Amino acid sequence: MQGVRIVHAATSANMLTAFGRVMADRLNEEGAELYFVASSRPIYGRPADKTELAAMGGTPLTLPLENNIRPWNIVANTYRFWRILRRLRPSVVHTRASVMGIVGRLAAWLAGVPCVVHHQDDLYAREEQLSPRRRRQAAALERWFANRSDCTFVVSDAVSEAAQRLGFDATKVINVGHDLSKTIRNGAVIPRPARDDVALFAKLGIREDNFLVGSVTRLEAHKGVDTLVRAAAQVVEDAPQVRFLVRGRGPAKAQLEEMIAECGLRERFFLVEDWLSDRELVELYKSFDLFALPTRREGFGMAFAEAMFLGVVPIAPDIPPVNEVVRPKTGLLVPPTDTAFAEAILWSAKHPAEIASLRQTAIADAEARWGGTRAADAVIATYTRLLKGS
Numbered sequence: 001m002q003g004v005r006i007v008h009a010a011t012s013a014n015m016l017t018a019f020g021r022v023m024a025d026r027l028n029e030e031g032a033e034l035y036f037v038a039s040s041r042p043i044y045g046r047p048a049d050k051t052e053l054a055a056m057g058g059t060p061l062t063l064p065l066e067n068n069i070r071p072w073n074i075v076a077n078t079y080r081f082w083r084i085l086r087r088l089r090p091s092v093v094h095t096r097a098s099v100m101g102i103v104g105r106l107a108a109w110l111a112g113v114p115c116v117v118h119h120q121d122d123l124y125a126r127e128e129q130l131s132p133r134r135r136r137q138a139a140a141l142e143r144w145f146a147n148r149s150d151c152t153f154v155v156s157d158a159v160s161e162a163a164q165r166l167g168f169d170a171t172k173v174i175n176v177g178h179d180l181s182k183t184i185r186n187g188a189v190i191p192r193p194a195r196d197d198v199a200l201f202a203k204l205g206i207r208e209d210n211f212l213v214g215s216v217t218r219l220e221a222h223k224g225v226d227t228l229v230r231a232a233a234q235v236v237e238d239a240p241q242v243r244f245l246v247r248g249r250g251p252a253k254a255q256l257e258e259m260i261a262e263c264g265l266r267e268r269f270f271l272v273e274d275w276l277s278d279r280e281l282v283e284l285y286k287s288f289d290l291f292a293l294p295t296r297r298e299g300f301g302m303a304f305a306e307a308m309f310l311g312v313v314p315i316a317p318d319i320p321p322v323n324e325v326v327r328p329k330t331g332l333l334v335p336p337t338d339t340a341f342a343e344a345i346l347w348s349a350k351h352p353a354e355i356a357s358l359r360q361t362a363i364a365d366a367e368a369r370w371g372g373t374r375a376a377d378a379v380i381a382t383y384t385r386l387l388k389g390s
């Protein structure tokens with residue numbers, strides 16, 4: 001990779017900093033010349049932070065990209081990206097997320113980039129809320145782009161199998177999995193904070209003797225936080241010492257707040273959208289007695305892997321690919337219903353010895369599977385193979 005010019009592009013810069021940092025570190029070790037491209041718009045509540053991107057060892061660039069596939073958005077930003085690529089003349093363009101996957105690959109093909117690959121964290125065509133017609137359209141679009149790319153990286157067997165069912169060329173689909181971010185890996189040595197010393201908990205009235213069930217997620221319909229609210233309403237009837245905290249932002253927040261109020265949980269179920277430093281995020285995870293998220297759809301389930309690595313036992317829905325991440329003896333897999341989650345939470349609160357045993361197994365399993373650079377190494381090996389054949 002010495003001297004090879006590589007462009008990593010994602011709709012949101014957070015996708016690069018959260019999921020691409022380990023890969024960037026490995027590419028820098030190999031001597032590659034890196035450029036990072038992301039939207040300058042506040043997608044997911046935050047615009048691209050060029051300082052943060054530059055700290056990953058590359059040159060940051062932005063496009064005024066919106067998170068939609070309206071024709072003017074696609075055409076205008078494809079042209080802008082094409083101009084960037086004509087100037088940079090990279091050997092590899094690696095895109096991530098749906099909108100940048102369209103814009104970035106179109107621009108790369110028009111610019112004659114030798115190696116064009118895409119990271120398919122999930123398939124939009126798997127979205128259950130889409131109408132059958134919209135799902136067919138999404139599948140056709142994703143299939144068309146994938147089969148004209150040199151490679152599509154996926155992060156789980158479930159997404160790989162779904163992609164092939166949609167007609168993706170199986171010879172071009174590579175499951176590389178995930179590497180945990182340096183933030184999470186470095187967090188292994190950070191001690192669990194005393195809740196009385198955490199300003200957030202003091203503000204919310206969460207005490208050391210509360211049993212705290214937590215999540216870190218986007219507040220979107222498919223994440224299933226509404227199911228967790230309904231589960232909480234059942235839990236507090238039998239265990240009033242239990243508290244719930246979900247850290248995240250998203251379009252479902254107002255609806256969830258209304259639901260929390262209707263269930264009489266304002267003093268027991270908290271939605272927190274504060275931006276946290278790396279250390280604060282790790283400390284938040286480690287403050288949880290249990291991690292619970294009844295998500296309806298995932299491409300991988302990174303939050304479950306992070307929780308396991310940091311010693312927080314997860315309660316997870318028994319659906320693919322979440323059940324690839326959380327396995328027997330590393331967490332509790334249950335049906336994605338409020339009753340099942342409520343029962344699992346109550347059982348966990350009453351069985352600390354069993355949870356402690358699961359915790360140790362979860363830490364060891366997460367370290368073995370995601371604590372290294374396996375995914376990054378697989379991506380670099382693919383770059384090398386494709387460039388030799390170009």
